Amino acid sequence: DTEVTQTPKHLVMGMTNKKSLKCEQHLGHNAMYWYKQKAKKPPELMFVYSYEKLSINESVPSRFSPECPNSSLLNLHLHALQPEDSALYLCASSQAWRSVQPQHFGDGTRLSIL
Amino acid sequence: EDQVTQSPEALRLQEGESSSLNCSYTVSGLRGLFWYRQDPGKGPEFLFTLYSAGEEKEKERLKATLTKKESFLHITAPKPEDSATYLCAVRVTQGGSEKLVFGKGTKLTVNP
Numbered sequence: 001d002t003e004v005t006q007t008p009k010h011l012v013m014g015m016t017n018k019k020s021l022k023c024e025q026h027l028g029h030n031a032m033y034w035y036k037q038k039a040k041k042p043p044e045l046m047f048v049y050s051y052e053k054l055s056i057n058e059s060v061p062s063r064f065s066p067e068c069p070n071s072s073l074l075n076l077h078l079h080a081l082q083p084e085d086s087a088l089y090l091c092a093s094s095q096a097w098r099s100v101q102p103q104h105f106g107d108g109t110r111l112s113i114l
Numbered sequence: 115e116d117q118v119t120q121s122p123e124a125l126r127l128q129e130g131e132s133s134s135l136n137c138s139y140t141v142s143g144l145r146g147l148f149w150y151r152q153d154p155g156k157g158p159e160f161l162f163t164l165y166s167a168g169e170e171k172e173k174e175r176l177k178a179t180l181t182k183k184e185s186f187l188h189i190t191a192p193k194p195e196d197s198a199t200y201l202c203a204v205r206v207t208q209g210g211s212e213k214l215v216f217g218k219g220t221k222l223t224v225n226p
Contacts, residue, residue: 004157042201042216043158056211090157098212100146100165100205105157 004106023091120217137202
């Protein structure tokens with residue numbers, strides 16, 4: 001069983017739609033991450049939350065809006081996306097942001113922008 | 115600039131044919147090197163963490179080693195189910211913040 005759960009698994013949306021990606025971790029971790037992964041490329045960091053506070057924003061466009069309602073949940077709100085935003089969006093968690101403990105990933109949401 | 119380079123980009127092996135994947139890095143402030151396995155359409159699955167030169171970790175047919183400039187993932191007598199993309203990532207400190215820097219991965223195919 002995956003201990004980091006992402007929903008939905010697949011999402012198709014138009015450029016004018018608003019949607020949200022959800023992530024839940026059951027590991028008791030205090031840091032959560034959003035990554036974007038294009039085909040045949042490595043994951044690229046987007047955001048880091050540490051103890052429910054945004055710690056890193058890797059210059060991500062404002063059409064991506066993260067939210068961390070509590071230490072177990074992480075959302076990514078999407079609005080007015082572009083076709084180039086089509087990718088696999090991965091959520092990860094780790095014991096703490098500045099810890100050397102590994103990050104554990106969910107299976108991602110495959111996002112397609114029409 | 116922190117860089118992680120994996121080689122080869124792709125590797126085809128026959129079942130039982132042992133080999134090694136390489137991850138070389140040029141980083142300042144290394145705080146751990148991580149190996150992940152990623153199957154198509156899935157998220158990366160954590161395999162190993164290595165912290166210091168000389169360290170080795172093993173799990174089933176996989177063995178990871180670390181030197182001051184590179185890491186190797188040795189695969190002994192691989193099976194078709196070992197087919198996946200193997201990602202190497204290093205944890206670095208950049209401008210007061212910390213992040214994982216990933217290599218581009220090695221796609222391993224093991225033929226029966």
